[in-house]
Amino acid sequence: MRMHNADETCGIAQAAVVVGDWWNVLILREVARGHVRFDELAGELGLSRKVLTERLGRLVARGVLRRSLYQRRPVRYEYLLTDSGLGLLPLLVAMQDWADRWVLGDGTVTATAPDGGAEHARVHALTGTRLPSDLRLPGADGKERDVVDPDAAATVLFTYPATGIPWEDGIGGSGIEGAAGCTLENRLFRDAWPSFHESGVAVHGVSTQLPYEQAAFAQAESVPYPLLSDADLRLAAALRLPTFRGAGQLRLKRLILVIDADRTIRHVRFPVGDIPDAVQQAQHLATA
Template sequence: MSRELRAQDAQCSIAQAAAVIGDWWSLLIVREVARGHRRFEDLLGELGISRKILTDRLKHLVEHGVLTRDPYQTRPVRHEYVLTDTGWALAPLLITMQDWADRWLLGAGALTALPESHNSETTRVHALLGTRIPAPLSLPATRPRPTARPLLPPDPEGPPTPQRTPHPHPNRTQPGERGPSHPHETHPPQRPSDHHLDQTDPAERSDQFDQPHPSLHSPSARLDLGETVLPASTPAPAIAGGPTPAPAPEPTSVLPSSPASTAQPLPRPETTVPPDSAPQVGTATVEQVGTATVAQIDTAAVAPVRTATVAQVGSEVVGVTDTGWSDVVADAGATVLFVYPAAGSPGALPPRWDDIPGAMGCTLENRLFRDRLPEFAAEGIAVHGVSTQRPDEQAAFAEAEGIAFPLLSDMDLRLAAALRLPTFRAGQAMRLKRLILVVDRLRVVRHVIFPVLDIPTAIGQSLTAARAITRGRPHTY
């Protein structure tokens, strides 16, 4: 709760901020809402907090504009807690605190883009297995346009006709829900169920919230029913009343172990941006960690966003012109989300970049994904690259390198806060450590690769995992 400010602190911004979010529980509530746990009962379970303290802290954060209450049900009216712009502005603070603790409290204080020896970063990343990426979660992204470079070899019988499918109803992720668990994973001990307690948010019973929330009928709450051009090989979304789709594969979490077979890239003109360096290869001992539990899914409207989609149109592939906004999870059978520190020419990278273990190889990684994009596109798999570089830096890099998939900018660290991604600081900016997530259409993380020590092998493994999802069959390593 906020404290009474002393007279000498009235003009101190640090004291003013501490009065709002300096409390232990207030900061952890912001952390959990950023992760997608937005409802009262979910916060109650995640934090292990008393109902009275949670009610007081939520009221305090709403009063100070950090959170707002949005309706997710009308009869009776029920609300969930959502971060405002003021609240999302705390994402860099959360990641800075996490990075500081990883390096200075849990680690040895070394600057590295690889996991720290204490392994808490690896534990956090692999715990994403079976969880859902919060929705909506959109970031600035490079926007593609048609170019003359072929994506797939021309069909001797002529180019295929692009399929036009209606945009499916997006699925609102139930905060805190997890997808089907891996068959070899064990479920965590369950907390005793307090069925005799009323789990309803006390604020729902307050007279001040009896009126329907105006945003329930706002334009942002309506579905975007536009159409999207998808690759001809992309499976159409399930339609109510239609045939039941094949079951999703079980989630897996792996460490690259063997070199991938060498693939011949498509011929392309010489590029103007040299690679930052070869990938850093080292050794690490990683165990699959984390658990997953089964949960039901309900649906709700998600505000429409501008999507930068990679699509095959005849024998052409998209290019890049400017930046828009894109959801981190594409409207595709599966999305490969590869996260990297920074890509570009050596002159554009921070000083002594090559001295940071694990930092090099980002340009190479983008080029390898670019050259294998036909294989991903043929299976209806979207590829998204994510770094904390500015959108204009990403657009210039994508244009010079012919990167045909969206590059998303997490410069405000919203994705990093939502997934608690590991970071390191270099060049006066927070950088994301290299990892790969394979996500299905329902936003469930089905495959995790961290750390990425062999980039070509990791890309091959991500393709295999994503292909298993789109074909509806499990895969093993």
């Protein structure tokens, strides 16, 4: 890319050199989703092998991806995100959030979604797909956990915007439709947790709040299940989850996934309007 001299000190221009290519962005999107092998990437993107080889080589050379050998005869590599590549995930999610609002939506900031819209279709298309095997998030104790409990018959994973924010006053003071109810949802899952536990089903709550914020809430509310932090937006990027910007930060919209032990998403509930009914349904589906 030809650049003006003034661009040498511009971070936006320098980032555009790395990710400004259409295919580079989509390759990073697919790697974040767990499609890390050449044939998987070619199939998902519909890209010729020659062009894909060129783009992967550039991303490796830029230090965004690294190659990891997984087969010797013939030689085959997986393409994995480096720390530099992981640092681009918030950019990808921010691009998605912008497009969901301004290109695919009407510009309204909302924590919910209409039936039949792009976000609704994208989330419900997750049914039958598998979560990446290396998807781990920090818990309230700061230690990383698998988003799927490997010892459980199933995992109910619910995402929520945040607790302790103005919209949690019960009045919806933020004016963001669908944002209120995070504390209520956690309390309902807390009260139903003995039944989940007895059935061998794990419950994981996920928000973009920091672990120390989640730890304070978990202690105050006696939450018995793990609260995981997606502050770095790894889960949001991996599943292309819908977000909205509230209180100056990207927040996950409320949804519920029921995930089998083999990491396959069995059921999806989105959007979540009636929270008590959604928790009850999750309990029924996960323990059936």
